[in-house]
Amino acid sequence: MQDNYTIEMLNITKRFPGIVANDNISLQLKKGEIHALLGENGAGKSTLMSVLFGLYQPEEGIIKKDGKEVKINNPNDANDLGIGMVHQHFKLVQCFTVLDNIILGVETTKYGILQKKEAKKRVLELSEKYGLKVDPDALIQDITVGMQQRTEILKMLYRDNDILIFDEPTAVLTPSEIDELMQIMKNLAKEGKSILFISHKLNEIMSVADRCSVLRRGKYIGTVDIKDTTKEELSKMMVGRDVQLVVSKEDAKPTDVVLDVQNLVVPSSHHHKNAVNNVSFKVRKGEIVCIAGIDGNGQSELVYGITGITKTTGGTINLDGKDISKMSIRERNTSGLSHIPEDRQRHGLVLDYSLAYNMVLQRYFEPEFRSKLGFLKKKNIRNYANRLIDQFDVRSGQGAATITRSMSGGNQQKAIIAREMDREHDLLIAVQPTRGLDVGAIEYIHSQLIKERDAGKAILLVSLELEEVLSVSDRILVMYEGEIVGELDPKTTTREEIGMYMSGARREEVKA
Template structure:
């Protein structure tokens, strides 16, 4: 039997590293095949070879049994290979239909036949159940919908082999569910799918088979029905993975964070947080569960002094910080792992060392009379790099050149080392692989054991359930319920997150 795609013994080298070493990938027709591995394992390189963006140094590619030479993405398109990129390539102020036909527009004579375009898009959308309105502008539709436009784009070009590059990284839990259904429908219609991911859950929900890559080499290809998540995780990381759980006793201490009657406005001056009350104690991890956009961001920004408090009061260790500037709040004992580490967590063009002192550079011993003590900063950075196992050539390396997991380690090293009384962790493991997640979860649990208060905001229910001592569910800017993770489940949380408190109580 011939495979939809067969990549044999692919080798691709970059200066200094072998990104793909003798990699063989066989994708059957009509299956969803996962390409699973840590960040930097070589998944993207392999797919870029398939898509014609890179030329392999060795190896062969077969499409439906035919040996092919793919020298650029146009070749790939002709062979029916399409890619849904992680970062969408859409023009915001074009309509959905305009985006989809761009590059191969239907014409009538010399003129663009927009009616035909709209009809084609509508037919495609109906056929695969994508529910996309071709006349809406891209800037007016949700991220999940934009992704479907990307899918339509490659379907429109007649692709039979669809590559999804980490498609769920930007989606909410509900959107992820919908995407998996769409993928299953596509396969039923005869398409083959390669799903690049490092999330175990998706693999078990969506895929038929899985090829695991580690450090550029194939570790193995397995049938999903023959394996289980912990086996697969071990394969990926190359050692036994212990998914950390919150098993230290729950012994809350003094109130560290106290929020009373808090109202915060969003950028459009509409209340995003409405009369919210919340307490976080020392020695506990309080998880905030909720669908994105229910006021989580505004709540955290208000605590950190980055957004004005409209009404209400925030106390940190009994001190009123409601109107204080960010620096004063940090000095009063706030640690903050921001959601967007590239934009808010790190100065990417600063060295690792400079990033390690982003809140303390002006204090002794890092500065004397306004002059930086670079030797002391270097020493501190080296110590933290060692302590937190940051994989970097040195403290003088730019933060930009580190992998995502190591960048996050820099942020966490910096925040934890300051020994803050309250640590806010917003989506701390977003986009990271299992190895890094394990490390970060352990660090958060350590903070709890040290008696610190940890406020964890995450859209990953697993993460919330694993780590929290109490779960506060946020809905439309209010905490609608606080539940014990040991007495709840994903269903109940899901209902609460949708604002259905009564249903949630009974579930």
């Protein structure tokens, strides 16, 4: 019986230059269910949801809402049909308040004057009802990523949407925020909302979804009931082969100190307190040291200080025995520092450049890529980019010529990882390196990090994923309120113990 489907996408095909993003895909969403959409980076998940939300028009196929065929020409049509979407990269106006972002486009006016009082009351009622605590008067630029996501969800609820699309909603959240979001999604489904949930994270899908549809390279592979499947079966459907879900590595054999940070102080851009306060630690050749902590405890600013994005106001940073504290970003890069940033679009890529140019962002001035007269050697750049694209399986419609903005978030991430790992370096700073990546890509990146370590590189990993922290690192340093409050051994510690340090409930004297 088909009439219990609230949404049916039938035989959808969507093409872009050089690629068929969706190849004859059918997907059916039941009323009140949480339906997960799983697939590798670039498998076509976001494209399919963008078709449903009216951002793209399919070349073939039809969409039905409650059994009737509908035409969705743009997001306004989608909203009129009760379809809302939280995008992987949020669509918020940074200098507006939370309330202004929620009501934007559906404002209530009287005699041409904006009526915010009623809107604010309704937003507070919705936030209370669904456990989405927000400050309506706070500016978007001043709130955490988790709060921004709640704002996006409230945008949908404010418009009375009953079909909610979540595109990689947990990619930027802390473990506790993820737990909260899972509960919120369950509550929404209980209320009769129907949810489409794009995710790479098998644990989340297993804990929250009712059914899961799998895409691979633009094609529909199948739909399974979650209660009848396993993580291993889902990952095999997604990647087309068995995936090693546990990291295998030998014990580390650290040698010389590569990075020596002493009494580092980094100011905060949000308040008068220092974001990093008197932090000291060392990273040696042949080891992976992980900075763990709840988001917003100074990890980002610590990395900004070491890489030169933010000026430090105290302490020293030594790389291979050389003080780099006052060096420019380029000087630090050419001195042997590679950096996979946490915000790939803001600090990692020039989105309107081609993939080829992004691959040589820190090397274009080298003789291999630039002539003595200053002209770029485009053929060399293209060949170099193609090698990295093949080696790291970066998927893009037009290869090295692809404009980076048009690529999926996961493939943008793979491009940065390829570039940073391939450059000459002694220290690799990897911040959330697997954010937004599928299990096959995560398996590959983790194996590359171990390979780098075993080749004698020093690796500073910053991760919010406790599983990643425990499985990849050789030493764990926990940050809380801008200070390192604990040093733990991943072989002997537990998630609970790390959680105690992360919440500030326990601290120890850490030897630099």
